Amino acid sequence: xxxxxxxxxxxxxxxxxxxxxxxxxxxxxxxxxxxxxxxxxxxxxxxxxxxxxxxxxxxxxxxxxxxxxxxxxxxxxxxxxxxxxxxxxxxxxxxxxxxxxxxxxxxxxxxxxxxx
Amino acid sequence: xxxxxxxxxxxxxxxxxxxxxxxxxxxxxxxxxxxxxxxxxxxxxxxxxxxxxxxxxxxxxxxxxxxxxxxxxxxxxxxxxxxxxxxxxxxxxxxxxxxxxxxxxxxxxxxxxxxxxxxxxxxxxxxxxxxxxxxxxxxxxxxxxxxxxxxxxxxxxxxxxxxxxxxxxxxxxxxxxxxxxxxxxxxxxxxxxxxxxxxxxxxxxxxxxxxxxxxxxxxxxxxxxxxxxxxxxxxxxxxxxxxxxxxxxxxxxxxxxxxxxxxxxxxxxxxxxxxxxxxxxxxxxxxxxxxxxxxxxxxxxxxxxxxxxxxxxxxxxxxxxxxxxxxxxxxxxxxxxxxxxxxxxxxxxxxxxxxxxxxxxxxxxxxxxxxxxxxxxxxxxxxxxxxxxxxxxxxxxxxxxxxxxxxxxxxxxx
Numbered sequence: 393x394x395x396x397x398x399x400x401x402x403x404x405x406x407x408x409x410x411x412x413x414x415x416x417x418x419x420x421x422x423x424x425x426x427x428x429x430x431x432x433x434x435x436x437x438x439x440x441x442x443x444x445x446x447x448x449x450x451x452x453x454x455x456x457x458x459x460x461x462x463x464x465x466x467x468x469x470x471x472x473x474x475x476x477x478x479x480x481x482x483x484x485x486x487x488x489x490x491x492x493x494x495x496x497x498x499x500x501x502x503x504x505x506x507x508x
Numbered sequence: 509x510x511x512x513x514x515x516x517x518x519x520x521x522x523x524x525x526x527x528x529x530x531x532x533x534x535x536x537x538x539x540x541x542x543x544x545x546x547x548x549x550x551x552x553x554x555x556x557x558x559x560x561x562x563x564x565x566x567x568x569x570x571x572x573x574x575x576x577x578x579x580x581x582x583x584x585x586x587x588x589x590x591x592x593x594x595x596x597x598x599x600x601x602x603x604x605x606x607x608x609x610x611x612x613x614x615x616x617x618x619x620x621x622x623x624x625x626x627x628x629x630x631x632x633x634x635x636x637x638x639x640x641x642x643x644x645x646x647x648x649x650x651x652x653x654x655x656x657x658x659x660x661x662x663x664x665x666x667x668x669x670x671x672x673x674x675x676x677x678x679x680x681x682x683x684x685x686x687x688x689x690x691x692x693x694x695x696x697x698x699x700x701x702x703x704x705x706x707x708x709x710x711x712x713x714x715x716x717x718x719x720x721x722x723x724x725x726x727x728x729x730x731x732x733x734x735x736x737x738x739x740x741x742x743x744x745x746x747x748x749x750x751x752x753x754x755x756x757x758x759x760x761x762x763x764x765x766x767x768x769x770x771x772x773x774x775x776x777x778x779x780x781x782x783x784x785x786x787x788x789x790x791x792x793x794x795x796x797x798x799x800x801x802x803x804x805x806x807x808x809x810x811x812x813x814x815x816x817x818x819x820x821x822x823x824x825x826x827x828x829x830x831x832x833x834x835x836x837x838x839x840x841x842x843x844x845x846x847x848x849x850x851x852x853x854x855x856x857x858x859x860x861x862x863x864x865x866x867x868x869x870x871x872x873x874x875x876x877x878x879x880x881x882x883x884x885x886x887x888x889x890x891x892x893x894x895x896x897x898x899x900x901x902x903x904x905x906x907x908x909x910x911x912x913x914x915x916x917x918x919x920x921x922x
Contacts, residue, residue: 393677480679481629503676 394435394504395484396475400468401497403442409496420492428476433487437474468497475504516560519569527570529643530614533621535577537680538600540624542642542670544581552577570614578605618643619734620680622727625669626694627678634669635698636705641666643730644723654705654720689798692735696744696800699727703748707755708906721755724748732787739794743801746787750807753780765912773814781811802831806843821850838867842879854886874903878913885920894921 421439428434443462450457462469472493478484481501488499528549535545552573566572578601585597625638637655640646652662672678683691706721728745735741757775760766788808791801806827813819828844841864849857861880870876881896897917904910 395677478677480681481627481677482679482681482683484677485629501676 393478393480393484394475394506395478395481395487396473396502396504397437397484397488397491398470398500398502399472399474399491399493399497400500401471401493402468403471405496406471424490424492427490428474428487433476433478435475435477437472437476439472440470442471443469471497513561516557516565519556519560519565527573527614528645529618529621530616531570531574531577532642532645533617533680534574534604534614535581536642537617537620538604539581539597540674540678540680541597542621542624542673543667544584545577546642548577548581548584549573551580574614616734617680618730620682622695622698622731623682623691624673624678624680626691626698627673628691628694629676629678630669630672631665632694632697634665635694636701637662637666638669639695639698639727640702640720640723643727646723654702688738689740692738692740693798695731696740699724699731700744700748700800702727703751707751721748721752725752737794739791739796740798740800742787742791743798743804746784746791747800747804747807749780749784749787750804750811753777753784753811759908763908765906765908767912768810769819776811776814778814784808784811797830799831799834802827802834806831819850821847825851838864838870838873838876842876845883846879849883849886854883857883858887872903874900874909877903881913882916882920885916890921893917897921 425434425437428437446460446462448459448461474487474491476484476487478487481503484501484503488494488501491499493499531549532542532545535548536542539545555576556569556573560566582598582601585601621642622639625642626635630638637651640651641648648663648666649659651666652659655662682688703721703724706719706724725745725748728741728748732741732745753776754768754771756777757771757773758766760772766772784804785808788801788804791804806824809820809824809827825844825847828840828847831840832844842861845857845860848860858880861876861883864870877896877900881893881900884890884896885893894917897913901910901913901917904913
């Protein structure tokens, strides 16, 4: 099965953490990505720019509405994602627990709808 | 012919009871499609009732039911071939068939099914109902009446849980040794929850609930036999058997409630107590203590009164000390406070209770108010005792226990 790991983070916590002297954002993620690749579990993954850069679009009738800001005004925002290949939920949970984002935020594990 | 019809029905029902869980487990272990397996089996049982009176009961009813159920499952998947994963699903069904043993025996995957039903990704409240339905074949209405929710609500919860197992890819697997203990606790807790629902009905007048206690014990025996090296499985079975052994003594001849310390020991089931003691010894031989073994040991200490004529409260207190290091449960804290009061007097028990008084879960928990009432009364704080008795009586749903609390209140407060 394929699962998406959605990394939800409090962006202010993230900003504080990355501002610490010597903080190297990329190294734990680089190691994690490497582990995923080595296990043959990596499909794709990326970090997203902060939610302040988000735009929300919806079409109602023939009117296209464009709004700035993220869709939901919650404390934790989607900050990045991985798509992984895993035999079952337990394996996906193990990968989610190893994700560096799990230390500071929350990882949502969602199975991907597979089309034939 | 009516007689054959009866035989066929009886044979189908016997097969259903004996092999339902085994068939559901085997049919869903690979596909993770519990609802599909149940539907296919329901069709197979209906087909059996139709065909067995004419053709006779087959030599291996279980294998017959399996092959019919599997044919139905394949038909159903083929009909929705356009939907997702149909090809994968058919491939899994073919693999399952290739794995069949030559002697026609259905492999026992019930333990794997139970681990899926008690998976942490499913709401804890649905673990016991899922196990009762899939392993024992209880219908949603029977489970709903035992857990005091409406049949529609229970059936919706069960449907949602089964869909989640399939959609989220919850595995049918015995967990790795590193996580086995934690995950087994989920399975054992679900079985104990089923037992506790059955235990509520002391008089045994509600046949559905009494049945539930018996079925939970059956599941405890099953897990103990399937996981012979895990100490907590016989620990739980021992705990349930100790409780079951005292069931007849919980009411006197007039149907009045009798507290544990005043029970007529002649009315305990001594054979069951013997079995419970043996299981507890076996569990402790593994050298891994756990909450079910400790709770069983508390029961064992209470039952030792039949030899010594008195309850060994210091031993019970030590067991609750150990239990309270394993869990921050207010239930353990209350029982510990009672044990302390029986060792060091009611004032010492009261100060133990005071440590948990702020827990919001206690507001509607009858045993807390009953224990508080008793200790306040024994300390001579009659106003506080009266208020606590009133609260406990107001919270209790069992008429016999309410009457007992009212008698205690009258005897203590003049």
